[in-house]
Amino acid sequence: MEHTSAIVYDGKLLHETSYAQRAEKYQEIELTAIYQNVSLTGKIDFYNAKEKIIHETKRGKTTEDAHEWQVKFYIWLFTLNGIEGVTGKIEYPKLRKTTTVFFTEPDRVYLEEIVPNISAFIQQDKCPPILHSKICKKCAYYELCYIDEV
Numbered sequence: 001m002e003h004t005s006a007i008v009y010d011g012k013l014l015h016e017t018s019y020a021q022r023a024e025k026y027q028e029i030e031l032t033a034i035y036q037n038v039s040l041t042g043k044i045d046f047y048n049a050k051e052k053i054i055h056e057t058k059r060g061k062t063t064e065d066a067h068e069w070q071v072k073f074y075i076w077l078f079t080l081n082g083i084e085g086v087t088g089k090i091e092y093p094k095l096r097k098t099t100t101v102f103f104t105e106p107d108r109v110y111l112e113e114i115v116p117n118i119s120a121f122i123q124q125d126k127c128p129p130i131l132h133s134k135i136c137k138k139c140a141y142y143e144l145c146y147i148d149e150v
């Protein structure tokens with residue numbers, strides 16, 4: 001749903017306006033991999049191929065574990081494509097803060113464990129229940145999940 005998400009587009013614009021020179025300098029790449037019959041895709045807006053650094057920018061005023069896991073997932077996709085040594089930087093312009101993301105062996109084990117769960121979700125006849133959480137409003141699937149309510 002990311003291609004239709006205003007939030008995702010807003011994140012890209014934020015990066016382009018906060019770090020204008022990067023839009024010219026860094027690459028946009030899309031990575032894919034198949035892991036245990038699950039098709040995985042990650043679209044990275046700003047990748048510094050020379051330094052092997054993924055740059056991710058967040059608009060909010062709080063750092064979240066989900067931000068780190070997003071970047072760790074991208075790094076995992078790189079490793080599944082045979083590219084090791086990638087790290088990430090998450091920038092929070094409003095906080096004037098940058099965090100560095102490293103990918104560890106326990107991270108790899110965790111992702112390898114949850115992918116079969118995702119596969120099981122995909123094969124269910126019915127969608128899992130809506131979370132009714134405050135994170136839903138920031139989720140790219142919001143309009144799909146709440147189609148009866150919007």
Ligand code: SF4
Nearest residue numbers: 130131136139141145
């Ligand atoms: S909108 Fe909420 S329930 Fe739906 S996928 Fe996103 S987080 Fe899950």
